[in-house]
Amino acid sequence: MSARPYGEGVLTVGVDLAAEAVRTAVAWVEWSAGRAFVKDVAVGADDDLIIEAIKGAGKAGIDCPLGWPELFVSFVSAHRAGDVVVPGGLGRDWRRDLALRVTDRAVHERTGLRPLSVSADRIAHPAMRCAALLARLAVETGTAVARDGGGPVVEVYPAASLKEWGLPYRGYKRTENAEARGRMIDALLAAAPWLSLGDHESACRRSDDAADAVIAALTARAAACGLVTVPGPAQVANAVTEGWIAIPTTPLDALR
Template sequence: MITTLGIDLASQPRNTALCEITWDAGAATVTQLQLGALDDETLRRAIRDDHAKVGIDAPFGWPAAFVAALTGHERFERWPSLEASELAYRETDRFVHAHASKLPLSVSTDRIAYCAFRCARLLSGLDAPRDGRGLVVEAYPDAALRCWLRGSFDTARAPSYKGEAGSKRRADLVDILLSGLGEHFDIKDKWRADCVTSDDCLDALLCALVARAAERGETIPPDEDLSASARVEGWIHLPRPDTLATLTD
C-alpha cells in the first residue's frame, strides 16, 4: 500500500487544496480532500509524511535566461538581446505547449509568481530536485487532463473549467475522469461534488493522480537535451496518453 499527495498551491492558504489517495492491490481510495486553512506548516507536515510521491501545481523555478538577465541588470550590465518569450517561459513551458496545446502561465511575468514564491519556500531544505527525480513533481492539472482525455473529446479547443462559469464543464470532466479511472477507484460522494464545486479541489485530485503516474514511471521526463535546464527551471510532468485506466493496477 502506498499513498500519493496532490497540492493545488495558491499564494494564500484559503485557496490552497490538498488531496491524498491510497493505492492498494489494484484499487485506490481518496482518503483526504481539503480546501482552505492550509498554511505553510500544515503543507510541510503533509509533504514530509510517508508518501510515495507528491504532485504540486506550482512552478518549481524561473526561466534561466530571466534569472541571468536580472543578475546582470543588478550589476549594471547590458540587457540581453532576447525575445520576450525567452525571458517569460521555461523550457518545460514550451514542451507542455507542444505536447498538450496549452501554454502555462509565465512565472516571470504573470501573477503565478506569487504561488512560485510560496512553493520555493515550502520546498526549501527538502530533498526535492526540481526535475521531479525525488519526492515531489511539478504538475499542471489542465495539461494532464488534455493528455489523459485526449481521446474523449477535443480538449485543445474546449472551454475553461475554472471559476464559477466552468462548473458545468467541471461536472463533465469529473464524470469522464472517474469513468476512465474505473470501478476500482473510490471517492466519497461529497468529495466528488467538491471537485465539481471547486476547480481547486479538482486540481488537487489531478495532482495526486499525476504523482501516481510519476511514481509508476508513466510521465514524460526531460530528454537529454533538456535535462540540465529541468534541474534548474523545473519540469512539468505530463502523463503519458492511455495511462489513466492503469493507475489502479
Template sequence: MDLAAEPKNTGLAILVDDDTRLTVDSVVVGVVDDLIVASIPDVDYAGIDVPFGWPQDFVAFVQQQATHTLASPETPGPTWRRELALRVTDREIQRTTGLTPLSVSANLIAYPAFRWAGIEARLRAAQVDVSRDGSGAIAEVYPAAALYRWGLPHTGYKGSQRLAIRQQILDGLAQRFPQLDWNGHEALLLANDNALDAVLAGLVSHEIRYGRCEGPPERYRKTTLVEGWIWVPQRWDQ
C-alpha cells in the same frame, strides 16, 4: 496539491493506492504552509501545481540588469522575450499540447511560486529531496495538460458557474481510472475547483509512479534541476 498564493485557495488531496483500489482519502482547501511541510514527507510522492523555478535566461537577465552589466540584445524581439518569459518545460508543453502555461516571469503565477520557494526551503532543511526535475519526492504538474492528455475538458472548468463541466471531468476520470473511489468527496470537487485540481495533481503523481508520464529528456536534465519540469501523462490511447 494545488498551490495558490494564499492558503484559502490552496487545495491538498491525499490519495491511497492499495494495488486494487485508488481512494481519495482526504481533500481539504485552505491549506497553510505548516500542513504542507508536514504532509509531503508522509506520502510516497507528491504532485504540485506550481512552477518550481524561473527560466535561467530570466534569472541571468535580472542579475545583469540589476548590476548594470546587461549587454544590448542583438534582436530584442519576441523570441528573446519568449526565452525570458517561458521555461524549457513551458515551451515543451506548448509544443506537445498546444497549451501555454502561465509565465512565472511575467504573470501573477509568480506569487504562488514565491510561496513555493519558501516552502521548498523548509522541506530542504528537513532533508526532503525537492529536486525540481521530479527525481526526488515531488513533481511539478499542470492539471489542464493532464486533462488534455486524458481527452477530458481542460479549459473553462473553473468558477462557481462551471459545475456541469466539472461533472464531465469527474465522469471522465471515473472511466479513465476504474479503480478510483471518490470516497464521498464528489460534492466538494464539484463545488471547488481548487479541490479538483488537488485531486488531479494526485492522480498525475500516481501515474508518474507507474511510469505513465513524460519526464524530462536527458538533454534538459541540468536545466530542469534549476527551472523545474512539468510531468504530463501519456496520451489516453497510448
C-alpha cells in the same frame, strides 16, 4: 490544520498551490489492490499542512512552477549589476526567451497548451510561496528537493494531464462553471471506475481547487510509476534549476 495518518497503501498527494491558503487545496489518494481512494481533500491549506502532507506521501504533485527560466534569472542578475547586454533585436522572441522555461516549451510542443509564465504572469506569486515551501521541506527532511521530479516532489499541470487522458480540460474553473466541472468529474469517474472520490466528490464538484488537487495526486501516481515525460539530454540541466512539468504518457487506466 495537521496531516492525517492513513493506512498501509501507497499514498500520493496533490497540491493545487495558490499564493494564499484560502485558494490552496491538498488531496490524498491511497492506492491498493488495483484501486484508488481519495482519503481526504482539504481546501484552505496552510504551509504546515502542505509540508506534513508531502512528508507523508510516496510522491507529491504540486501544481505550481518549481523554478524560474535560467535566462530570466541571468537577466535580472545582470540588470541588478547594471550589466545588461542588449541583444540585436528587442522583439517578442527575446522576451519569450526570458518568459518561458524549457519545460513550458516542451509542454506546448506536446499538448498545444501554454503554461503561464512564472516570470511574466501572476503565477509568480504562488511560485514564491512554493520556493519557500521547498526550502523548508529541504531543512526538515535534510535533503534538497529535486526540481526535475526525480525526488518525492514533482511539478504537475492538471489541464495537461486531463488532456493527455482524453478528458475535458477547459472551462471548469471558477464557481460559475460548476456544470462544466461536474461534466469533467463525470468523465473522470467513467474513465477510471477504480477511482473512488468517497465523501469528497461534492467538494471536487464544488471547488476547482479541490478537483485540481485530485488530478495532481493522480499525476503524482503516474510520475511514481514512471509513466510521465522526463527531460531529454538537452533539457536535463535546465530541469534541475527551472523545474520540469511531468505529463502523463499513458492512458489513465495504467495508473492502477
